[in-house]
Amino acid sequence: MVRTPRSTLPSDPRFWRSPLRGPWFTSVLGLVLLAGITLVFATGLLSYAAYNPDLSPVNDKTPDKGLLGFYLFDWPTDPHWLYRLTQGLHVTVGITLIPVLLAKLWSVVPKLFALPPVRSAAHALERVSVLLLVGGALFEVATGVLNVQLEYLFPGSFYRLHFYGAWVFIGAFAVHVALRLPQAVRVVRERGLRDPAADPAAPPAPRPAYDAGARRPGPYGGADLVSPDPAEPTLSRRGALGVVGAGSLLLFATTAGQSFDGPLRRTALLAPHGGAEPGPGDFQINKTAAAVRIRRSDTGPGWRLRVTGPRGEVRLSRDALLELDLHEAALPIACVEGWSTSDQRWRGVRLRDLAALAGYADDPPDVLVESLQRRGSFRRAALRDNQVRDPRSLLALQVNGADLTPDHGYPARIIVPAAPGVLNTKWVSALTFGSLR
Template sequence: MARSTSFPVRWRSPLRGPWFTSALGVVLLAGITVLFVTGLLSYAAYNPDLSPVNDKTPDKGLLGFYLFSWPTGPYWLYRLTQGVHVTLGITLVPVLLAKLWSVVPRLFQLPPARSVAHALERISLLLLVGGALFEFTTGVLNVQLDYVFPGSFYPLHFYGAWVFFAAFVAHAVLKVPAALRNLRGLREDEGLPRERAGQLRAPHPDPPTVSRRGALWLVGGGALLLFGTSAGRSFDGPLRRTAVLTPHGGADPGSGPGGFQINKTAAYVGVTARETSGEAWRLVVTGRTGIVRLSRAELLALDLHSSALPIACVEGWSTSDQWWRGVRLRDVAQLVGYDADTAPDVLVESLQSHGAFRRAALRTNQVRDARSLLALEVNGEPLTLDHGYPARVIVPGAPGVLNTKWVARMTFGEL
């Protein structure tokens, strides 16, 4: 079909063209690859092989081939990988939207399918575009704690990522060589064959008001603006207050020993001061030799140790290192028949009455790490109720949701 009839006449921007689309595509090629890898690392950090406790994604089958025991060192590992994942995802939003805008006329070209191969290409584009919009939208909503989508975020984002990335890889294999040719030694679209340039360039464009390089600067400026208003949640001091687009990043957590970020308050999850009082609360520890019940006073009478560790959450925010003091998890395991070298996995249960992680499991390497604590104090003072009083778990390198607050029961052994 002739160029003038195959390109929808209502799309007349002079900015569209192979050079502009290729420049955006190369940025997304690198950025989305990093997003996919860091996303898989985040999923591995949740110990999804400890099913059905931590695993919120059933029937993953072959998609779980890469899973491994998440390490406890370096202790800031999850803070780094998830901070990169979320911050980069937000930063790439203007680039993604500009890329979709630059190629949207192709979605409306006629005829819709000129051959079987062309029809398959159009279907793959729908998976690519739909997958990109789905992944970025659910990711941003998760960061904003706005769960308007049906079902659990974990399986939706996980399966969506595989569908999107498969389409992305297929598209990259087909298009990257052409994209590099478009960029190499070309200024705008000069030197491109007419039929190749015409796939993206309007046949009768409106007069230009800005150059394509100017448009790229505009997209880059938008990305930098999003970066500058979200990255600060991973840092401390004045930079944290610049994170105005994220719920936890820029919020003022107050001052004092408990003056650091909180994901969910005690009131939000239904934990009351009455059930955490000294008269009511007992930690129930179960293991090889039976059951032990301990009051907070009895825990404080055990050997206490300190660790300087941050909290890092899947939403991408993190705290600075806080000084935690409590009983080592491997020492808790000793109370029910294990020594430091044989301490097994542990199931930790919280007092909270609702939420996805009322129960969380920790792997053997996490339990045996000398820095892993059942924390009773933070920064020299007893835990506040919102920070998990009377006792909470803190483990180096673990996602925040696995650092269970308001611990009620710990069960050591095969899960």
Template sequence: MGSRTGGGRNPRWSVPPGLRAEVLAARLRAARPPEFRGRLHDARTATVLGRWLGGALAVCFLTGLVSHYLQHPPGWLADHLPARPAWGYRLTQGLHVGTGLAAIVLLLAKLWTVYPRLFAWPPVRSVLHALERLSVAVLVAAGLFELFSGLLNIAEWYPWPFSFVPVHYAVAWVVAGSVLLHLAVKAPEIRAHWSRRSAGTLALPDEERDGPDRRALLIGVGAAVGAVTLTTVGQSVTPLAALDLLAPRHPGYGPQGLPVNRTAAAAGVTAATVRDWHLDVLGPRPYRLSLAELNALPQTRVALPIACVEGWSVGADWSGVRIRELMARAGAPRGAGLRVVSLEAHGAYRVMEMGRDYAEDPLTLLALRLGGEVLAPDHGYPARIIAPNRPGVLQTKWVARLEVL
């Protein structure tokens, strides 16, 4: 025992206290993160990429609002949603998905540019600096979640326990608010590096020397954005369908040349379900029609796109009976809306409502044929809704009942 407490002292504690502090300080200095001196991690590059990313996020956010309010309009807005232009939703949702995919590339490039700041030392310099870093963390986390959850949505893969639509909508507002806060905090730095002739940029001695490298990076990022866009936009811009390599839908693939998201089997609609089908129209003068009686009514043919929230859209020829004529026969007053009930056993859009602009539009049909042929089961046989400027999830299939509101 004596040898362990005397001559057997632990050499680690034999260092004098003063020297011990110096050794600890040296070790801390050695453990500090590396310094990043590359010009491509500078404020000028981050500002240029930030402009591109900001533009993509702005378009994505605004078109996302259009999509959300067309799908889930509050009561005060339902009767004021416009049915024209007929291709409006096709355009806005195509832009929404297209700019969202482009924003994924731009966000990753932006994060690569600024990631060395994660290793800044000390990590927090003041309370304001801590709040700034916290706001950036919220922005990055919300942005990554929003874009990648949207990517999984267009692939119709939902590996989470929550409902996608309300969460995606709520986080979109978090992203928008975080972007505005970030712009407010970083405004002086953004202004200083906005262009090559800005004050902060001119103060950089090696700006011209690093210009070619920066241009090469930006050209590479632009090429990546272009490649992603060209290989996905064909799902909504049909002249580019031949380049549609990465999109989840091809516009010409599916029964009767049209893609399908929800099949009759998935909706629980079988041959037995539609064997004795008839249409009930409820209003001041309710009535019932068989399929033969519907086919005997005056038929209208329209050319309308079917456009889905996943970004794909296809124009097609539809024929059937105008909704406003069916409503008038039921005694609907002018300006009435409509509730549509599907045969499907369950689903978030089994019951759909449309405002008066849609109900009165001459292009809105209870469609019985697609491309001159009777509707395929997966396209809603025996009858479905087709209306202008309308999300695909609201173009109700397997219609069983119309209710005048």
């Protein structure tokens, strides 16, 4: 057997000797990513819509989005667990796909160094799409994981970076899918989902002949992933997929618990938003009163809620609010970082009743909510008229049969069905009803 000469240059196919690389291995990983990334991107778009960015500048963290906001719609309040589901899927599936993504990048790394860099217009388009695809994928993973780990301490504007990075990535992803999906489907259809090399009855895969003068695999062309001089295998392709699957399963097991209560939440080691307090407030706290610089004097007996509308400004103490008609709603809290709570029992004044107090008795409008917090995003947030009208939307004063604690928003907080956690404003100081568009 004639061995091909070795090379130390990554541009030479002989440099990449792993026998695992090949069309089948890459195609299987690619099809998994196609399904997973489509789900992650769709739920990401839904997350952006849930902030109602067209409602008010205070909600819009990407004001220069232009045509990228073509799909936006008024976010509904039913089902009340909608954001809990979509954002939980977005974060959990995104993290679970990391080993698959890294394995896919490893499987095609010889292509990134192939020479000549451009052989035709179609090849140039593919190379550009791959560059944007790889860069965009790594950027989205990095910003997403950093946001989950660092909360509002994220270095820079997470919303802007993640939003525009997602569109760059998905554009390159769409081009790559259009170019490569037919080949991936054909390979898997012909060889099945089982590792063809694991079948002793299967004929051996042809090995590309190496043209030393052209410095590229002869009959297969530069696009082939099979090494012309493979090393001895230490793991089958099926075993490699098993390793990738085990890594994804481990990440899933250490992330998914953030969407559940009880012992499962303690398994969410990669989603460290689990701080709670004993008693009725024993559910997750994202921002504490100390972290956003709420002083004890801000929420003491002198606190007043300012309610503004056509009738002017009304100031209400907490005792005055407790004397109004109080209602209960069982609603979760779900955050952009992917964590959520089960339904908590909230008690307070309906937002539509406060709108009537401000002068909107028949058709409650949008409302601007202001918080006492001195740092962090969404110190001011807007809610749509459909959210104000919903009878479950409350200015909550109590939760689970007890007064709110300082870290849960005492003296009063917003709770709205299906809304992202940051729109459920804590430490509310003012409500201004009226057109915000």
